Amino acid sequence: xxxxxxxxxxxxxxxxxxxxxxxxxxxxxxxxxxxxxxxxxxxxxxxxxxxxxxxxxxxxxxxxxxxxxxxxxxxxxxxxxxxxxxxxxxxxxxxxxxxxxxxxxxxxxxxxxxxxxxxxxxxxxxxxxxxxxxxxxxxxxxxxxxxxxxxxxxxxxxxxxxxxxxxxxxxxxxxxxxxxxx
Numbered sequence: 001x002x003x004x005x006x007x008x009x010x011x012x013x014x015x016x017x018x019x020x021x022x023x024x025x026x027x028x029x030x031x032x033x034x035x036x037x038x039x040x041x042x043x044x045x046x047x048x049x050x051x052x053x054x055x056x057x058x059x060x061x062x063x064x065x066x067x068x069x070x071x072x073x074x075x076x077x078x079x080x081x082x083x084x085x086x087x088x089x090x091x092x093x094x095x096x097x098x099x100x101x102x103x104x105x106x107x108x109x110x111x112x113x114x115x116x117x118x119x120x121x122x123x124x125x126x127x128x129x130x131x132x133x134x135x136x137x138x139x140x141x142x143x144x145x146x147x148x149x150x151x152x153x154x155x156x157x158x159x160x161x162x163x164x165x166x167x168x169x170x171x172x173x174x175x176x177x178x179x180x181x182x
Contacts (some may be wrong), residue, residue, distance in 0.1 A: 002061030005016065019116075021036075021117060021119075022036075022119070024135045025117075025119050025126070025128055025135055028137075029124075029126065029135075029137065029140075031120060031121065031124055032122045033119040033120060033121050033124070033126065034120070034122075035112070035119070035120050035121070035149075036051055036117055036118055036119035036120060037117070037118060037172075037175065038115050038116070038117055038118075039109065039115065039117070039118050039127070039166065040115045040162075041091050041092075041166075041167055041168060041169060041172060042057070042091060042092045042166050042167055043091050043092065043167070044091070044092035044093055044094045044106050044109075044111060044164065044165075044167065045092070045093050045094070046093075046094045046103070046106065047093060047094065047095045048094060048095070048096060048097070048098055048100070048103055049097070049098055050098045051098070051103070053143065055094075055106060055107065055110060071133075072093045083145055084155050085139055091168025092164065092165050092166050093164075093165045093167070094106040094162070094163075094164050094165075095162060095163050095164075095165075096158070096160065096161060096162020096163065097160065097161070097162065100148065100158065100160050100161070100162035101141065101145055101158035101159075101160050101162050102147075102156065102158055102162035102163050102164040103141050103162065104139065105127065105141070105147075105156065105162075105164055108138040108139035109127060109138065109139070111138065112129050112138055113129065113131070114127070114129040114131055116128060116129045116138055117129070117130065118166075120149055120177045123142065123146075124140065124141065124142050125140070125141040125145065125146055125147055125149060125156070126138075126139065126141070127139040127140075144159055145158070147163075147164075151178075152177045153165075153178050154166045154167075154168035154172070154173045154177075
């Protein structure tokens with residue numbers, strides 16, 4: 001592994017993708033990805049015309065309206081016994097036009113089944129999830145669709161003016177800042 005690819009050794013494996021994740025992503029995507037971490041705290045509020053705060057499209061009837069009482073009961077039980085806190089809380093903000101790159105990124109994030117990994121290099125930013133020994137690509141940005149990774153502030157910014165504040169806590173923001181911005 002060259003010096004450019006070295007990861008900070010002081011970081012725990014949970015905070016930085018284990019070597020196996022880097023290798024799987026690089027092999028699957030045929031591109032070395034140098035930096036990254038899991039996006040377990042990103043539950044964005046959308047500030048996008050035509051979208052509700054939860055990201056659903058305004059004007060469309062939500063089929064889930066019938067299931068809301070059941071979800072509320074399940075949420076209450078999990079908060080009571082598992083001390084999970086409010087599932088209604090949102091961390092992170094997505095701002096941009098409808099169909100903007102940040103909206104596409106956030107939408108891809110909400111369609112995952114596992115906690116996804118945000119991985120990047122100077123040429124590519126990807127959102128992936130690892131399921132067993134398989135890597136699923138949820139979103140990819142290259143060239144005009146690649147965001148600027150502002151590691152100091154924990155924000156992704158696209159050329160179309162849209163952005164995704166990843167809603168990182170202080171410790172995660174400091175970790176993110178240790179990795180190189182692109």
